[in-house]
Structures are given as C-alpha cells and as structure tokens.
Amino acid sequence: MVSRYDLTLGLPHTNRRGLWEPLLLMHAGHYLWQSIASAIGRPLSELRTLSGGEVYAAFFYIEERIPESTPIESFGLDATIRFSIALRSFKNIAVEGLVSFDRVEALGDTASTHPFIRFGNIFITPVQGNSELRVAPPANADFSAIPPLPNDANPYQLTREAKETGSLGLIGDTWPRIGDVFDFEYDIDVDRDTNGAGLVYFVNYITFMERAERAMFEARLPSRGERSLTHRRTAYYGNADPRDTIRVRLAVHQDPHRADRVGLRYTIERQQDGHLICLSEALKAFV
C-alpha cells in the first residue's frame, strides 16, 4: 500500500537556497502521519490507550538519503514534488515509513536514484511534563491494513545501539576531527518551537543543529562554503520542555576520501539535567 501526495513549492517551503531540509521533513512527516491515519481509519487526535489516555505520534528515527545529483536545494519555487509513502508497523506501537520523493517529471526516469527518507515512528504519552516520553499503544485503531515490520528491521535497533556507542555509523572511526567540539546553547521558544501536542516539534531539533553548525563554521571555518546534505541519520531519545535550554555539541570530521565532504556529529542534551535528547550524524558536501 503506497500513498502519494503532491506538493508544489512556494515561498513558505523554501529559504534563500531553495527547499530547506527542515521544511522538507515537516511536510514529509505530515504526509506520513496522514497516510498512517488513513491506513488505521482514524484521525490521530482520536487515538487513546486502553485506559483512555491521550496518545501522541512521535518520531524516534529519521534517515535521509539525498543523491548528489538531486540536492535538496535544487527543488525551487513552483517545482511539484511527489511523495510516495510505504508503511510497515510493529503491532500498534511503532510504524516505519519509507518516503521517496522527486519532481513529478523525474519519477518516470527509472534509471535515476530518487531521494528518500526513512522515518521510525512510535506512539507515546508524555510523563512528568515533557521530560519523559512513555510508549503508549493506541487501543482504538486497526493496524491490520499495514504490513508487519520485522523486529530486526525496526529502526529502534539502530537508535538503541547509537545510544550505547554514541555513533550512528555514518562517520568512520578514522575520520580526523577538525578542531575541538563546539558547544552551542539554545533557549526553546515556547511559541515557535512547539507543536499542537505541546512538545518541541521534531523538525526543530534539525534547526537547532543547523544554528549550531552555522555558528561553528562562521567562528572557526569562515572560508569554507555552503554545505549540502547527502546523508543524515537522527535518533531521538526524549524531548525538551518548552521552557528548557538545550545544548548542542557539534563535532566536525573530515572525510579522508573526499576533501569536499565532512561528517558532522551532533549531540543534543537538556542543559539542566544533561539528559540526552537527540543524536544525529550528517554527511555534507561543500558546494
């Protein structure tokens, strides 16, 4: 079962360079949850646990693969992008969404590799404010239309391993680090950064990383040019309270095989208790 959604880009979807990664994820993620709601036959806002508790949909893993022939920024104003979404689920607890996308006119080219995003999603309920998220399977939805997700294919395995090793596997052990780890603090903006569930929206963690990255390059590597994402993995372990301060720790590693590419490893923690919220690794090429 594949769902398709078309998006024609306008100014709200772009920044100065074209389509922007956080805006891409925002729309792809929204289409994903629309396709899940369609598959289970119920709007997500109506989902409840066995005991009647509210259930929210959360992202716990994201992988983006962007061919260098089709950088995100190459999608400009008035381009129509088609998103094709295939789902698998582990019972009524976790859902994997594979989202491939490209310009409508490019999709007929079967020889080309199209960009794709893999989302790992889980149903949760907040505990103690937003400081802890607890798995909360909805009891009032039918997941039988979604093909099963085998346990060993569940991206949960990757997130768990990354929490133990600190690595998501994109940056080689031998890649030399450029300079010291860069620390960046950010005060959550209670209006701009939250979503309708009162949680810090998952996409905004990417924007926090981007802010840290920009600050680091401007301070330490001002002569290096703009960067374009080719591959990113992100694992989420918790959430911040809307009045928290978070700390982004950024390490930049040189790809020893390509002078024009770096690997970036981001760690996001809540400042007040050091709780790990998010790990991310990205490969970016200088453009």
Add this chain to the structure above:
Amino acid sequence: MHDVVASFIRSRFRSSLRGGALQNDDPLFSTGVIDSFGVLELIAFLEDTFRITIDTSRHDLGEFDSVDRIVDLVRGARQGR
C-alpha cells in the same frame, strides 16, 4: 520461565542494570531498567521465545513492569487470555 525472561532482561538491558541484581518483582520501567522503547524488544522476544501473540491493544504496558508480571502475561497469552 522466570529464568528465561530474567536472563533476557539481564543480557539485553545490562547497562541500565549497572551490575545490580534483578528480583522477579523489581519494577522495570519506573526504575529505568527498561526504557519505554525497550518494550518493543521485550515483546518481540516474548513472542519469538514462547511462540505466543501479544495483542498490545488489550494489554497495558504496566503488565510488563516486572518479571513476575511478564510471566503472568505470557501464561495468559498461552491460555488465550
């Protein structure tokens, strides 16, 4: 059955046990031995090992909160409860 379940938890969630002992009535979630997402692994293990199907829309996650409770749940699933 208690030993099989406890052995899995000890091996898979070893880092959060921090070398401590695991009693059959120890709470698993509230003490952080198993983080919330770990229930995915636990359910998959129980289904594979005991050849049962756990209908998660009929069970509260609190039913997985100790070795004793997990064993009760598995026995119930075997009896079609």
